[in-house]
Amino acid sequence: MTPTGSGETDSSDPSVGAAALTLLLEQMPDAALCLLDSAGVIERWHSSAEMLLGHMAAQVEGQRLETLLPEERRFEAELPRALFEASARGRARFEAALITRIGQRRLCTLDLCPRTDGDDDVVGFIVLLRATGPRAATDAVSANENLLAAHRLNLTRATDEPAWMGIDLAGRIAGVGEGAARWLDCDAEDTLGRGIARCVELRDGSTWPVVLHRAVRSTAPISLDVTPVGTAAPVRTARLLPLRGAGGRLNGFTLLIEVFDTQPAPDPDTISPRVPLDRASDRAGVLAAAHDLREPLRKMQHSARQLQTTEAPRMSEDGRKQLVALRSAADRMQNMIGGMLRLARIDTAPVATEYLDLNTLIDDVRADLALLIEEHGAEFDIERLGTIRGEGAQLRALFQNLIDNSIRYRRADVAPVIRIRVDADRATDDTTIIHYEDNARGIESQALVFQPFRRDADSGDNGTGIGLSLCRRICRRHGGDLHIEHTDATGTRFILQLRSLPEAEGADPE
Structure with missing residues (x-):
């Protein structure tokens, strides 16, 4: 330690190192620094990062660094992957556009270095951000991998x-x-x-x-x-x-x-009522309840229609509005019950397989939706998709829901355009990969879109929010899956994976 008053500075003083770092970064206007914890949460947002991207420390500290990525990239897991690679190799690099405080994208390179404790465990990361250009970055969203x-x-x-x-x-x-x-x-x-x-x-x-x-x-x-x-x-x-x-x-x-x-199976007579029922029993109970609810709901709808016809002229304006809201809620409840039954049938109905020409199947769907297609001038660009052995009614429901959504959630003043093509490079003898793309207004939340009864509150329609959940169930029933490859305000691209089913009826494919 240097004696006090000697005129020299103790280089071990942390404040000196911090001041030197700040001075260095001031000479590099395109560079910034932040610290993350081991989960990728911002622990410290340096003043240089405030200068580079505009976000104040109080706004971003405590948030995951992914929140600064464009919305379409937040679910890719590329940044968490880079953090783990930094742990394994001592350093990693990640390139992405980051959103500035005023909503612009700035292309940056992030150099990641792990911070360790006395036990050599990674407790966080040092991140050096370097802006490589103010231009907007085009970020490709890779298809989800089947893990x-x-x-x-x-x-x-x-x-x-x-x-x-x-x-x-x-x-x-x-x-x-x-x-x-x-x-x-x-x-x-x-x-x-x-x-x-x-x-x-x-x-x-x-x-x-x-x-x-x-x-x-x-x-x-x-x-x-x-x-x-x-x-x-x-x-x-x-x-x-x-x-x-x-x-x-x-x-x-x-x-x-x-x-x-291993524990022996419990005696059915001694099972506590608090123990959850098995999935088959749960499903049977839901189906029974749904069927029982339909009849009183029909009576409610009938009464609401009668009131609207005979009593509405004598009601106040507020009363008429409440009656319309009541009838609308009853109609939506009826639709939701129907959706519950459709979802349950996907899982429980026996699979009667047949060889299907997918182009012919889609032509049948377009014929069923002819009025909707003609009304909105929807255009189609469909390649030769080939054949598959599957359940015809379910696959028709799959494409009918996708096409109906593409038209229903179209952009204002833009005619719907739907493109369907097969990915021959990734297909196998029994697996078909289909890319389905539209120019609708995109999907707001990829995390919730496949959950039943979740729907866009601003959609303005009476849908149940069950369509894409139903589509994914059908794809999984056919041994594959349904993923969103890309979505933004100009459209959505889905990847459908379908496998030919065996001839015999049986259990769900894995």
């Missing part, structure tokens, strides 16, 4: 086959095996999209972001002690492995839970 096969490939690396869970790069549950669902004592579908920390507790006091970064830096699976959140279940040992695709690209993580003990 189920990759998770199963990770299972082959284990000596046994424990219960497994897939975790995406944002720390959300992306897949759950049957053994893990039993261990969690929940329906596998109920956990999808939930944060892993809300379902699985680490017993050593670590946090999930820290152990995920620890996993990508390890050359072998790391061992964890885990238990389901909020239960008295015994602690289990789990192994965490990075999930990598072709070329070593990080796609997420697989959690392998060693659940060796």
Whole structure:
């Protein structure tokens, strides 16, 4: 330590280093600095970052860095992937457009360097932002990858086959095996999209972001002690492995839970009423309730129509408005009940398969929607799509919902244009990949669009918000899936994956 009054400055003083860094960044107007925690949340927004992008520290600190990405890129997981790559290699680079305070896009390069604690665990990141141009960036949204096969490939690396869970790069549950669902004592579908920390507790006091970064830096699976959140279940040992695709690209993580003990099935006569019913029983109860609700609802609609015809002239203006609102609510409820029944039938109806020419099938759908198509001048550009063995009624419903949505949610003063083509490069003997693209006004929330009964509050129509959920169910019933490849204010591009079904009726394909 330099004696006080010597005129020299102690170089170990942190304030000196901070001042020197600020002075350096002032000479680099296109560079900025911020600090993230291990989950990618902004811990410190340097004054240089305020100068570069305009956001004040109070506005962005405590927010994930992804919130500064354009909306269409926030679900790509490219930034979380770069953070994990920085953990594994000591440094990573990420290029993207960032949104400035006034809403413009500025193309930037982000250099990422991990910060570690005394145990060499990653506790955060230093991020150097460098603006490479003020121009708007065109950000391609890559198609979602089917990671189920990759998770199963990770299972082959284990000596046994424990219960497994897939975790995406944002720390959300992306897949759950049957053994893990039993261990969690929940329906596998109920956990999808939930944060892993809300379902699985680490017993050593670590946090999930820290152990995920620890996993990508390890050359072998790391061992964890885990238990389901909020239960008295015994602690289990789990192994965490990075999930990598072709070329070593990080796609997420697989959690392998060693659940060796098995419990006998409970006596049906002793099941507590608090224990959830199985999915088949739940579905049967929902169907019965839906059917029972239809009759009193029809009477309500009939009474509302009679009142509107006979009593409306004697009502006040406010009374007439309330009567119209009542009838509209009853009609929408009837539509929602119909949607519930349609969704249930997708899962429960036997599959009567046949060979179908997809172009002929779509022509039939266009004939059914002829009045809607003619009214709005919808145009079609459809390639030769080939044939598939599937359930005709379901596949007709699939394309009818997609086309109906494209026209219903068209942009004002723009004629609907729908393009359908096959991706021959990715197709196989029994798998068809179809790109469906429209020029409608886009989808506001990709996170909610496939959830039943979720709909755009500003859509101005009487839809139930069930169409795309129904479409995804049909694709999955045919062994594939439905994804949004791109959406913005000028249109949406879907990817449909369909597999030919076997001739015999049977259980749902996996």
